[in-house]
Amino acid sequence: MEADQQAPRYRTIWLVLSFAIMIFGSTLVGVHAWVDQVAKRYGATVETTRERVHSNRLIVDLPRHRHKPWNAPIEEAMYVDYDDVPQVMREALLTSEDSWFFYHPGFNPIAIGKALLSQFGDDPRGGSTITQQIAKQVYVGSRRDFKRKFDELAIALWLEWHFTKRELLEIYFNTPFMGHNTKGLEAAARYYFGYSFKRERAQSVAFTPDIAASLAVTIKNPTSGNPTKPRNMVEARRLLLVMGIQPQVLTEKAVADAKLPRRFARHAFAKDRRLSDQFGSARDLAVERLDEKLRGREARKASLDVVTFYSSETQLYLETAIEKYYPPIRRAGYDRLTAVVVNNASGGVEAIVAPPGASLYPGSTVKPLLSLCAIVEKGWTAQTRVDDSPFGIPPVQNGDRRYLGRISLEQALAASRNPPFVRMMRTFGRGCANDVLTRIDTKFRFSGAKDRSLALGAEPVKLMNLLDAYVTVATCGRVSNGPLILKEARDRGTQAVVLVEKAEALPRNAGLTTAFGTLHAMLQATTGPIGTANGSRFVNDVAAKTGTSDDNRQITLITFTKAYTVLVSAAASDTGKLKRHLSSHVLVKMVRNLNANIHGSKDPGPLGCGPGMEVAGR
Incomplete structure (x- = not known):
């Protein structure tokens, strides 16, 4: 008798579980279809991702730059492998940008929530994970609208499905704009500090945790927060302390000195010729060819992201x-x-x-x-x-x-x-x-x-x-x-x-x-x-x-x-x-x-x- 009374209850539980599984499965199928559709719209493939990450970036507005190509903004890239980047540099990046990187599926709901709350305070912050930043830099762009944020999320999920975490971190080493026309850690380290992560190059500068922190915090504000700015010194010191590392150069007294950047990043101030100056001939040729190829097309009027065959290393x-x-x-x-x-x-x-x-x-x-x-x-x-x-x-x-x-x-x-x-x-x-x-x-x-x-x-x-x-x-x-x-x-x-x-x-x-x-x-x-x-x-x-x-x-x-x-x-x-x-x-x-x-x-x-x-x- 008691068993007969329990039977309807079990049937109800199984029905609820089955319904929940169906809803969950349908949601997964829907998300997968949505991600694939967005990825297809942006032309996202593993090969395209790698190619764009390895390339220099040129921003061309033909109506303005056709006759003045030297004004076209440049981002110089020098690719660096995962194993060539020191552990302290990796830790500085993860601590500064995305400490949950190895655990989230491409987005972090907690970070997004904190970012939303911070918009109402004095220190608004972004909630993008490293994977979302890659999606923005490589595919989605930086236009300001909600559709872009959803596209960014979809591409981030696609990236997580097609690359390992190690591969994504290597991509990230080479994608962010780092100020002064540099893109990625290698180009930035060479420009600001005269240091190269590449093992085969002879080094005249020792890499330190202070340099690692300075480069890591540059990503948040590459224009006014790069290593040539006092703000960078303060933020880098704060990051080192969060990491539990005692600053060697960026001491409390040192960062109070507005002239510290000229000593700390002296290579950037002493160097007469920037990497982007060497890009000049390639940039001018690219703008001329672009003007020629797009003649008579509506795209000639648009602002363009241009990827070239030019190699900074060569x-x-x-x-x-x-x-x-x-x-x-x-x-x-x-x-x-x-x-x-x-x-x-x-x-x-x-x-x-x-x-x-x-x-x-x-x-x-x-x-x-x-x-x-x-x-x-x-x-x-x-x-x-x-x-x-x-x-x-x-x-x-x-x-x-x-x-x-x-x-x-x-x-x-x-x-x-x-x-x-x-x-x-x-x-x-x-x-x-x-x-x-x-x-x-x-x-x-x-x-x-x-x-x-x-x-x-x-x-x-x-x-x-x-x-x-x-x-x-x-x-x-x-x-x-x-x-x-x-x-x-x-x-x-x-x-x-x-x-x-x-x-x-x-x-x-x-x-x-x-x-x-x-x-x-x-x-x-x-x-x-x-x-x-x-x-x-x-x-x-x-x-x-x-x-x-x-x-x-x-x-x-x-x-x-x-x-x-x-x-x-x-x-x-x-x-x-x-x-x-x-x-x-x-x-x-x-x-x-x-x-x-x-x-x-x-x-x-x-x-x-x-x-x-x-x-x-x-």
């Missing part, structure tokens, strides 16, 4: 090589330097010192492009015999005033002999070379002058057109639309993607592939004992071509490996002021130093156009 290596090796060249009268580094996997410009639309006198660097006609259309090989003998009126001369007679095409290219290539131009005509250049989808053309001048590179050409052709050759046609500078542009208001650029490969063509491989082999000989770029090899597989224009007004060296294409050129704005006429070989040490640094300890691998070479952009 640019610093370039600047270091210039500082070390360019002064004696400049003293000789070569007062204009042009330099570009292109990543052969992406086709992107990682470093540049040149104005948009720059031109140069290429000299013999055009000879490999002229040779494409003979190789592709006439069936020539590296061992085809050519005549290095007097030709034309007046006779075409070589730089050493000698002639070698019958030699191979490879030797003619490596030793940069002039008569064989003038003969080639006269025999086959510019049309043959330009037809092949059209087939490889490059903008470079032999046009507008006498054949002799064109064959010897005595007429100015567009820098980017010349590089376009060389990158196509270097990548065996896997990058046919380089050099690129823009990765992506997004409307800052809606975060809608308005422009994406990726490397594009040529259609497969056995004849062109064979020709590219032949040029690889011949240009490798240019870096050997008989070549004009002898000494360029920092690893075995380096191809190169030198170029010295008429009357030595401009000297150029182009090298490529499987990983990078590098161009460095020095010119005299007034040839009458040249104190010494230099050959392009003087650029070898600078370019070898640059190549060794940008490649690091990694061997880029063999040149050639066989199987196994990475396909750009895929």
Whole structure:
């Protein structure tokens, strides 16, 4: 009897539990669908997240910056790995920004509640977790409305589902704006303190808990609370005490001194050149390309978040090589330097010192492009015999005033002999070379002058057109639309993607592939004992071509490996002021130093156009 009376009660309990489970399950399904829908709207993927975190950020308003690109705000990024960041730095960030980071699912209801209450007091605070901050910085943007906050929450949940906590913390090390055009811990540490977290770099500054705290509190107020401001000193000291660490520099007496920042962050005050000053050429090129790509589109009127291929690390290596090796060249009268580094996997410009639309006198660097006609259309090989003998009126001369007679095409290219290539131009005509250049989808053309001048590179050409052709050759046609500078542009208001650029490969063509491989082999000989770029090899597989224009007004060296294409050129704005006429070989040490640094300890691998070479952009 008693059991019969209990039965309805149990049935009721089970019904309530079942209903609760159904409601909970439906809610989970609904939340998951909502998160996926928001993530899809913002184009959130694991690959996109990583790419944006690794990239520098440029804010462009074309109506204002089209003619004044130097006013476009910049955020310089230098990626740092999780393991390179000291434990005290990690703890300072977590204590300052999100002490529950390893325990919450992407949002913290308690922190949100406290943030809401604080809005009615004297010290309003934010309630965003580290994951929500990443969502804001990488995807959602900073527009002020409730819809953005809900989008931020959805993206935060999506991030938590697709990345581990360790991965998210590494992303956070590299995303926040840190003041003075720096983005992330590495760029900020270098700018304010002259310190690098990267293990392979020699350190002249010791990292301390005081520096860690100063960087951590900068995130809350990067403009008026960065390490160059007294406010930062006070906040950093307070954070150290919360962490249970006794400040060494930021003592109570010290932080009361308004001049402390000049001593504590003296690197920021002493440094004449900021990281963003080195971004200048890349920024100007990006704004010009953006204006060109968006012409006639409504997006041209919007304020844009722009991600570029530019790399602060590569640019610093370039600047270091210039500082070390360019002064004696400049003293000789070569007062204009042009330099570009292109990543052969992406086709992107990682470093540049040149104005948009720059031109140069290429000299013999055009000879490999002229040779494409003979190789592709006439069936020539590296061992085809050519005549290095007097030709034309007046006779075409070589730089050493000698002639070698019958030699191979490879030797003619490596030793940069002039008569064989003038003969080639006269025999086959510019049309043959330009037809092949059209087939490889490059903008470079032999046009507008006498054949002799064109064959010897005595007429100015567009820098980017010349590089376009060389990158196509270097990548065996896997990058046919380089050099690129823009990765992506997004409307800052809606975060809608308005422009994406990726490397594009040529259609497969056995004849062109064979020709590219032949040029690889011949240009490798240019870096050997008989070549004009002898000494360029920092690893075995380096191809190169030198170029010295008429009357030595401009000297150029182009090298490529499987990983990078590098161009460095020095010119005299007034040839009458040249104190010494230099050959392009003087650029070898600078370019070898640059190549060794940008490649690091990694061997880029063999040149050639066989199987196994990475396909750009895929």
